[in-house]
Amino acid sequence: MCGIVGLVARTPVNQMLYDSLMLLQHRGQDAAGIATGSTNSFNMWKGNGLVREIFRTRNMRNLVGNIGIGHVRYPTAGSSADPEEAQPFYVNAPFGITLGHNGNLTNAAELMEDMFKRDRRHINTSSDSEVLLNVLAHELQEATSSFTLDPATIFKAVAGLHRRVRGAYACVAHIANTGILAFRDPYGIRPLCYGVNETPDGPEFLVASESVVLEGMGFRFVRDVAPGEAIFIGADGSFHSYQCADKPSLNPCIFEYVYFARPDSIIDGVSVYGARLRMGEYLAEKVKREFSTGDIDVVMPIPDTSRPAAMQLAMKLGIDFREGFFKNRYVGRTFIMPGQAVRKKSVRQKLSALPTEFKGKNVLLVDDSIVRGTTSREIVNMARDAGAKKVIFASAAPPVRFPNVYGIDMPTRGELIAHGRSDEEIMRMIEADGLVYQDIAAMKQSVRDLGSHIQNFEASCFDGHYITGDVSPAYLDALEAARVAGKSATHDIPGKSQLNLSLASPD
Numbered sequence: 001m002c003g004i005v006g007l008v009a010r011t012p013v014n015q016m017l018y019d020s021l022m023l024l025q026h027r028g029q030d031a032a033g034i035a036t037g038s039t040n041s042f043n044m045w046k047g048n049g050l051v052r053e054i055f056r057t058r059n060m061r062n063l064v065g066n067i068g069i070g071h072v073r074y075p076t077a078g079s080s081a082d083p084e085e086a087q088p089f090y091v092n093a094p095f096g097i098t099l100g101h102n103g104n105l106t107n108a109a110e111l112m113e114d115m116f117k118r119d120r121r122h123i124n125t126s127s128d129s130e131v132l133l134n135v136l137a138h139e140l141q142e143a144t145s146s147f148t149l150d151p152a153t154i155f156k157a158v159a160g161l162h163r164r165v166r167g168a169y170a171c172v173a174h175i176a177n178t179g180i181l182a183f184r185d186p187y188g189i190r191p192l193c194y195g196v197n198e199t200p201d202g203p204e205f206l207v208a209s210e211s212v213v214l215e216g217m218g219f220r221f222v223r224d225v226a227p228g229e230a231i232f233i234g235a236d237g238s239f240h241s242y243q244c245a246d247k248p249s250l251n252p253c254i255f256e257y258v259y260f261a262r263p264d265s266i267i268d269g270v271s272v273y274g275a276r277l278r279m280g281e282y283l284a285e286k287v288k289r290e291f292s293t294g295d296i297d298v299v300m301p302i303p304d305t306s307r308p309a310a311m312q313l314a315m316k317l318g319i320d321f322r323e324g325f326f327k328n329r330y331v332g333r334t335f336i337m338p339g340q341a342v343r344k345k346s347v348r349q350k351l352s353a354l355p356t357e358f359k360g361k362n363v364l365l366v367d368d369s370i371v372r373g374t375t376s377r378e379i380v381n382m383a384r385d386a387g388a389k390k391v392i393f394a395s396a397a398p399p400v401r402f403p404n405v406y407g408i409d410m411p412t413r414g415e416l417i418a419h420g421r422s423d424e425e426i427m428r429m430i431e432a433d434g435l436v437y438q439d440i441a442a443m444k445q446s447v448r449d450l451g452s453h454i455q456n457f458e459a460s461c462f463d464g465h466y467i468t469g470d471v472s473p474a475y476l477d478a479l480e481a482a483r484v485a486g487k488s489a490t491h492d493i494p495g496k497s498q499l500n501l502s503l504a505s506p507d
């Protein structure tokens, strides 16, 4: 679930892009990059690690120019260890273009072959995002033979890209000497919004994955980019937009509301915090139906993401809300770390239990989701070690039973604790005394309660329905086989460390 940002400003953008990436760090902890443009050239710095580890003052100084893009990466395709796959990517023909991508393509392999055999373009990495950039470049080449670009030509190229590319993609691209292009796939799976800042020298525009960036950078939120739509902001500050898809429809990824996005963001008109509160309310109703709630002494969140849901659940049940687990703020989000070994170790490093809150109590632990079960298993044991009498576990999201192919790194069924297991079996695996999951309909309703315009969601990991229509059981088998064989190396890479600082691009 990478984070992307694009900026057309009236003053140098390097610091603003850095600050924006800090606001998107929760979307990707593996790599980051910034590319800016000045007169005829791009300046780029990218590498593996957290934003604050990658950029030194000397790198920032080189990022000159008033236009640029930035990216934080959570790898879902290609390799997580290769700093060459940090984004943005760059291509030099027919125009210089840098691009940052959030999402995952489902036909990357076919497109890659097309690039080599038909469009005669070399792809240097195994990243689907580099493929996407080359499709855009090819479509621009087909759309014009001129040395300059106008918005209509750019939008024609995006329409061509939509016809070829499948999967999830929210993108920002900087076309040299021209401006910033941003577009969202025709199903609107990944989020993208933009805002404006009026200055005495004219308007500045900021495009980002989440509205929290606009808020934090002092920009006025204008709106979400629509599914299939492209917006283009000229270097002169002119704004253009166009619907480039034939049949666009809004199907936002529900996992953004469950876990990925910051609670203070508003995605497709719905407050993430508000949706999480609603999830807590619906979950409370289910807990009431399944347990005798009089036995429960306290409700506790598993920090951080489950807090709003747990708080609201406790309130609805009229049970004390207590903090029994404390989070080490210097450990990142464990779910988006690459490799099961590091994830498992990090849960213990990240959370510690306060025995006085557990001793002799029946506790109801609430998490936003249970995916691999890494967190829940550790947490239940920690609660018992801290003296809990009975441990009931509640998940504000339904069981994750199916792989995700749209930008969440869970491509194999085998790694999902709920795949092919009953609730009873899962409860035994996490060693809890009780387990309750949100219903799928209630999860969707939690978001819809705040945004009735959202008719449909991309919720494949819960309901097994893949909205792009090209994900067959055979496709999933092949993906799983490749992952198990270690071909798509985003999983358990020997020697991969979250703090790998090797830097990929030249000054």
Ligand SMILES: O=P(O)(O)OC[C@H]1O[C@H](OP(=O)(O)OP(=O)(O)O)[C@H](O)[C@@H]1O
Binding pocket: 259, 302, 303, 304, 305, 306, 332, 333, 334, 335, 336, 367, 368, 369, 370, 371, 372, 373, 374, 375, 376
């Ligand atoms: O079942 P699992 O595979 O363990 O995945 C689910 C857990 O991972 C996430 O927490 P994470 O530590 O990533 O981030 P958070 O601090 O935002 O809750 C999520 O909030 C759950 O706690």
Ligand SMILES: NC(=O)CC[C@H](N)C(=O)O
Binding pocket: 001, 002, 003, 073, 074, 075, 076, 077, 078, 085, 101, 102, 103, 104, 105, 127, 128, 129, 407, 408
């Ligand atoms: N999570 C994402 O958005 C990942 C983007 C891209 N597929 C990559 O792996 O770099």
Ligand SMILES: [Mg+2]
Binding pocket: 302, 303, 304, 305, 306, 367, 368, 375
């Ligand atoms: Mg968590």
